[in-house]
Amino acid sequence: MKTIDNDIKAGDLKHAYLLYGEEQYLIRQYRDKIVKAAVPEGDTMNFTAFSGDGINPKEIIDLAETLPFFADSRLILIEDSGFFKKSPEELAEYFAEVPETTRFLFVEKEVDKRSKLYKALTKMGNAVEFKQQTDEILSRWVGGRIKKEGKNITRDAYNLFIQKTGTDMENIDKELEKLICYCLDKEIIEPADVEAVTTEQISNKIFEMVDAISTHQQKKALELYYDLLALKEPPMRILFLITRQFQILLTVKVMTNKGFGNKDIASKAGCPEWAVKKYQSQSRSYSVEQLKGALEQGGSYEEAVKTGKMNDQMAVELFLIEYSK
Numbered sequence: 001m002k003t004i005d006n007d008i009k010a011g012d013l014k015h016a017y018l019l020y021g022e023e024q025y026l027i028r029q030y031r032d033k034i035v036k037a038a039v040p041e042g043d044t045m046n047f048t049a050f051s052g053d054g055i056n057p058k059e060i061i062d063l064a065e066t067l068p069f070f071a072d073s074r075l076i077l078i079e080d081s082g083f084f085k086k087s088p089e090e091l092a093e094y095f096a097e098v099p100e101t102t103r104f105l106f107v108e109k110e111v112d113k114r115s116k117l118y119k120a121l122t123k124m125g126n127a128v129e130f131k132q133q134t135d136e137i138l139s140r141w142v143g144g145r146i147k148k149e150g151k152n153i154t155r156d157a158y159n160l161f162i163q164k165t166g167t168d169m170e171n172i173d174k175e176l177e178k179l180i181c182y183c184l185d186k187e188i189i190e191p192a193d194v195e196a197v198t199t200e201q202i203s204n205k206i207f208e209m210v211d212a213i214s215t216h217q218q219k220k221a222l223e224l225y226y227d228l229l230a231l232k233e234p235p236m237r238i239l240f241l242i243t244r245q246f247q248i249l250l251t252v253k254v255m256t257n258k259g260f261g262n263k264d265i266a267s268k269a270g271c272p273e274w275a276v277k278k279y280q281s282q283s284r285s286y287s288v289e290q291l292k293g294a295l296e297q298g299g300s301y302e303e304a305v306k307t308g309k310m311n312d313q314m315a316v317e318l319f320l321i322e323y324s325k
Contacts, residue, residue: 016125025169243298
């Protein structure tokens with residue numbers, strides 16, 4: 001991200017950028033920054049945007065060969081094309097001879113770094129991966145936003161807020177705006193304020209359900225499950241999220257047993273660093289073999305539902321009962 005900021009500040013944009021990764025909020029922020037820096041406001045003649053599957057690479061090349069209209073350069077924005085997975089040969093070859101007057105900006109969800117197109121782009125431009133932000137960065141970002149509004153937030157309130165929102169920056173941004181508006185006449189944001197207006201994510205209820213399962217609170221686990229059903233959450237999605245939590249538990253347990261630190265565990269397990277201790281606590285209720293068995297059982301129930309041998313709601317109930325008894 002710093003390289004993009006430096007390019008914009010120096011007025012020296014590269015001929016191609018690829019923005020990809022998990023953090024869609026930041027990707028959109030930097031996409032807009034590059035567009036604003038590359039194209040004067042209102043210049044529709046030298047800016048073209050493409051989106052989705054079915055984009056013709058030859059059409060992109062023809063446009064790239066067209067000289068800009070009363071400007072130094074033109075920008076071609078291409079989003080969600082899938083090019084960096086299927087890697088069109090003609091575009092990869094063309095990147096070796098792109099005119100000085102043309103710039104590309106690609107925004108993709110998935111990228112294959114082994115593809116010819118990815119390798120060709122990195123020779124002429126910059127590929128930037130936007131990963132899930134660390135706890136420290138999120139804390140500074142939220143704290144900075146709150147201070148701009150002339151307010152502060154207690155540590156307990158912040159921890160509760162992040163637990164409810166998760167680490168997705170777009171969701172944090174939306175919930176933070178609600179929280180600040182709710183606390184318009186207050187200087188200090190407290191846990192009660194967070195409880196009053198912050199919407200809890202479905203993933204948090206899944207985490208709470210797994211916590212109930214691991215502490216053998218079967219009744220609570222089933223009540224949380226029925227709450228999710230009442231919210232119109234599909235049973236198979238719930239099963240997928242539960243088994244994903246068990247996969248995290250397995251990773252955390254194995255790495256903890258091997259002596260890895262929380263930061264390394266969080267990176268490998270794909271969870272926030274602050275959540276590692278909670279996962280470690282949950283994983284103590286199971287052996288490594290039991291966690292592997294839970295993952296296998298989850299796959300078996302999914303197959304039974306797909307083949308019509310079992311009702312989806314019943315499959316999840318059986319899983320909850322089996323691992324919370």
